[in-house]
Amino acid sequence: MEIFWILAIPLIGGLLLALFGYRSFAPELNAVMSFGTFVASAFLAARVITDGPITAMNEQFFVDSFNVFLVALTAFVAFTTALFSRPYMRIEEHHGRLTINLLRLYHSMYQLFTFTMLLVLLTNNLGIMWVAMEAATLTTVLLVSLYRTPASLEAAWKYFILCGVGLAQALFGTILLYFAAEKVLGAGGTALLWTHLDSVKDQLEPTVLSLAFVFLLVGYGTKVGLAPLHSWLPDAHAEGPTPVSAVLSGLLLNIALYVVVRSKVLVDGALHSHFAGDLMMGFGLLSVVMAAFFLSRQKDVKRMFAYSSIEHMGLVTFAFGMGGPVATFAGMLHMTVHSLTKSAIFYAVGHATQKSGTQVMENIRGLIKTNPTIGWGLMIGTLAILGMPPFGVFASEFLIITTAMHTYPWTTPFLLVALGVAFAAIFSRVQHMVFGETTGKRLPHPPALVPVFVHLALVLLLGLYIPPYLANWYRQAAALIG
Amino acid sequence: MSNLSAPLINLFAALLLLIAFAMLSQRRILSLINLFALQGLVLSASTAVVAYSSNQHHLYYSAALTLALKVIILPWILHRLIRKLNVKWDIEMLFNIPTTMLVGIVLVVFAFNLAAPISEMSGTITKGTLGIAMACVLLAFMMMITRSKAVPQVIGFLALENGLFFAATSATYGMPMVVELGIALDVLVGMIILGIFFFQIRETFDSLDLKHMEKLKED
Numbered sequence: 001m002e003i004f005w006i007l008a009i010p011l012i013g014g015l016l017l018a019l020f021g022y023r024s025f026a027p028e029l030n031a032v033m034s035f036g037t038f039v040a041s042a043f044l045a046a047r048v049i050t051d052g053p054i055t056a057m058n059e060q061f062f063v064d065s066f067n068v069f070l071v072a073l074t075a076f077v078a079f080t081t082a083l084f085s086r087p088y089m090r091i092e093e094h095h096g097r098l099t100i101n102l103l104r105l106y107h108s109m110y111q112l113f114t115f116t117m118l119l120v121l122l123t124n125n126l127g128i129m130w131v132a133m134e135a136a137t138l139t140t141v142l143l144v145s146l147y148r149t150p151a152s153l154e155a156a157w158k159y160f161i162l163c164g165v166g167l168a169q170a171l172f173g174t175i176l177l178y179f180a181a182e183k184v185l186g187a188g189g190t191a192l193l194w195t196h197l198d199s200v201k202d203q204l205e206p207t208v209l210s211l212a213f214v215f216l217l218v219g220y221g222t223k224v225g226l227a228p229l230h231s232w233l234p235d236a237h238a239e240g241p242t243p244v245s246a247v248l249s250g251l252l253l254n255i256a257l258y259v260v261v262r263s264k265v266l267v268d269g270a271l272h273s274h275f276a277g278d279l280m281m282g283f284g285l286l287s288v289v290m291a292a293f294f295l296s297r298q299k300d301v302k303r304m305f306a307y308s309s310i311e312h313m314g315l316v317t318f319a320f321g322m323g324g325p326v327a328t329f330a331g332m333l334h335m336t337v338h339s340l341t342k343s344a345i346f347y348a349v350g351h352a353t354q355k356s357g358t359q360v361m362e363n364i365r366g367l368i369k370t371n372p373t374i375g376w377g378l379m380i381g382t383l384a385i386l387g388m389p390p391f392g393v394f395a396s397e398f399l400i401i402t403t404a405m406h407t408y409p410w411t412t413p414f415l416l417v418a419l420g421v422a423f424a425a426i427f428s429r430v431q432h433m434v435f436g437e438t439t440g441k442r443l444p445h446p447p448a449l450v451p452v453f454v455h456l457a458l459v460l461l462l463g464l465y466i467p468p469y470l471a472n473w474y475r476q477a478a479a480l481i482g
Numbered sequence: 483m484s485n486l487s488a489p490l491i492n493l494f495a496a497l498l499l500l501i502a503f504a505m506l507s508q509r510r511i512l513s514l515i516n517l518f519a520l521q522g523l524v525l526s527a528s529t530a531v532v533a534y535s536s537n538q539h540h541l542y543y544s545a546a547l548t549l550a551l552k553v554i555i556l557p558w559i560l561h562r563l564i565r566k567l568n569v570k571w572d573i574e575m576l577f578n579i580p581t582t583m584l585v586g587i588v589l590v591v592f593a594f595n596l597a598a599p600i601s602e603m604s605g606t607i608t609k610g611t612l613g614i615a616m617a618c619v620l621l622a623f624m625m626m627i628t629r630s631k632a633v634p635q636v637i638g639f640l641a642l643e644n645g646l647f648f649a650a651t652s653a654t655y656g657m658p659m660v661v662e663l664g665i666a667l668d669v670l671v672g673m674i675i676l677g678i679f680f681f682q683i684r685e686t687f688d689s690l691d692l693k694h695m696e697k698l699k700e701d
Contacts, residue, residue: 128661
């Protein structure tokens with residue numbers, strides 16, 4: 001029942017906002033709808049904690065401890081982003097960058113985007129997972145090109161073509177998976193259900209599955225933003241509206257990675273080798289190193305934080321690739337804290353760029369003087385994302401690196417150097433933006449900074465103390481993934 | 483009929499490959515759309531033959547869906563689009579045609595090698611055609627890379643989807659119906675969004691040439 005509401009509320013929200021999105025209450029309606037989704041997902045999480053994994057509607061939907069935490073996280077960040085986008089989009093409208101009709105498109109697509117992401121998470125059918133992922137691409141293409149500037153159109157086109165081709169490969173991977181599954185489970189609808197596949201995974205044909213995994217990893221990996229398939233990501237983040245950058249970075253990347261991890265479980269079961277893990281480690285490590293070195297060359301603040309997302313997604317992919325209870329636990333923790341911190345940073349960056357009227361970092365100065373909350377929000381968020389203790393990112397990175405030292409010692413120098421380079425690059429830039437002489441002007445609407453500090457407080461909490469039920473959740477999920 | 487269907491499917495597969503090559507070398511945009519429609523028609527016919535010979539009734543629906551979507555609706559949208567956008571120019575290629583063709587042949591050989599171990603395991607009567615399906619996918623991919631204009635790139639993308647559909651039919655008698663419907667919906671919605679997109683690109687850049695869209699680069 002909760003599953004029904006989680007999917008129905010954003011879908012209805014999308015339709016309602018398509019009809020009434022031009023009214024002045026649309027931003028509030030958007031936030032209310034997202035809040036409804038969040039409440040429903042909280043109920044679902046509570047039920048899964050007490051009752052264990054559940055399936056619904058002829059096993060078409062499946063929730064276990066792995067995806068329920070992502071469902072809750074997605075609904076929560078979607079809700080806080082809706083709160084942030086309320087004043088942010090009003091200011092954009094005030095600055096004349098958006099018209100009423102574009103705002104209507106924005107609100108409607110925002111809800112539909114949430115719907116597609118939640119569908120990817122909740123469905124048990126790997127085919128539907130692909131369909132929902134493609135739908136998520138389609139909805140965000142329109143969001144990225146919202147400003148209709150030459151740069152945003154270029155970014156959206158690049159995003160569409162690269163992710164379209166990427167997902168086409170993922171579809172081929174899914175076809176191969178179905179081909180292998182059909183031999184064991186028989187033709188028809190059940191052969192793509194993840195739970196069924198999971199129960200027969202050791203009988204699946206290993207050659208076909210390893211080929212399928214390569215296609216799935218490359219395909220969905222494009223969407224995760226793994227190097228060298230990442231080139232759409234910085235453009236889409238920099239040219240779209242900031243709330244969209246926040247949900248792209250904070251949520252969509254996680255969800256694409258979720259699908260990769262689900263496939264990895266099946267492939268590991270069939271192959272009895274570390275093939276899938278090795279591939280993921282390779283892509284992950286390459287992304288971490290590549291992103292760290294690109295970070296120092298950025299001039300645009302949103303582009304810089306987009307590269308930081310590539311780095312962190314690479315780190316999570318690497319952690320899941322290593323496998324084992326500790327690394328997988330750390331991977332999930334890192335997914336959570338990265339998503340909270342990065343979206344908080346984007347909220348602060350969004351208002352900072354509105355104040356300065358530019359995204360070029362050299363021209364953003366002295367945030368702390370004109371608006372201390374934005375300045376501190378950005379500074380604390382940056383320290384958190386760079387892995388400073390006592391924030392949660394420190395805890396997860398520490399776990400990932402210590403595990404790497406134990407199992408794959410040769411990777412640690414790469415990871416440490418990359419993290420160091422990233423620290424130097426980001427910190428020096430942010431310091432200049434936050435302190436120094438001011439250039440900013442007043443905003444026509446009061447900015448929304450509550451979400452920034454709520455997120456950062458949660459990240460701080462996760463660094464100091466992980467609630468036992470959450471730890472238990474992660475542990476169960478880690479046992480599932482292996 | 484059943485002993486006729488295997489050669490018939492192979493014939494259709496060969497036609498698909500031929501059309502894929504024709505699309506790769508086609509310079510005129512109108513002919514490209516017609517070739518895409520023809521590819522859809524052959525695909526639909528071969529799916530119907532597979533459905534008949536294997537008694538898989540759901541494949542008749544896929545054949546009908548393919549016919550409606552890829553032979554009628556999408557080409558119609560594309561024709562309307564280029565009429566409204568008034569683009570009839572010849573397509574510029576980034577490489578000359580003979581080079582493209584030679585690379586295409588290499589891709590076909592590669593595709594057959596890649597598909598060989600999987601076809602061995604397949605129990606369907608169409609297993610020999612999996613290599614051709616993969617070749618179609620790779621050729622469509624190649625077409626997307628070698629074109630610098632927006633419309634041909636999208637046709638390449640749609641041809642890529644055709645190849646994947648053919649792969650699904652030849653390896654497994656098609657995906658479950660609900661998934662196929664979802665994919666068809668995505669393709670249709672994607673096409674509509676792209677249509678809107680073309681107008682925005684033309685309005686902003688005064689052209690559909692993607693060479694104007696190379697500003698976002700790392701320097």
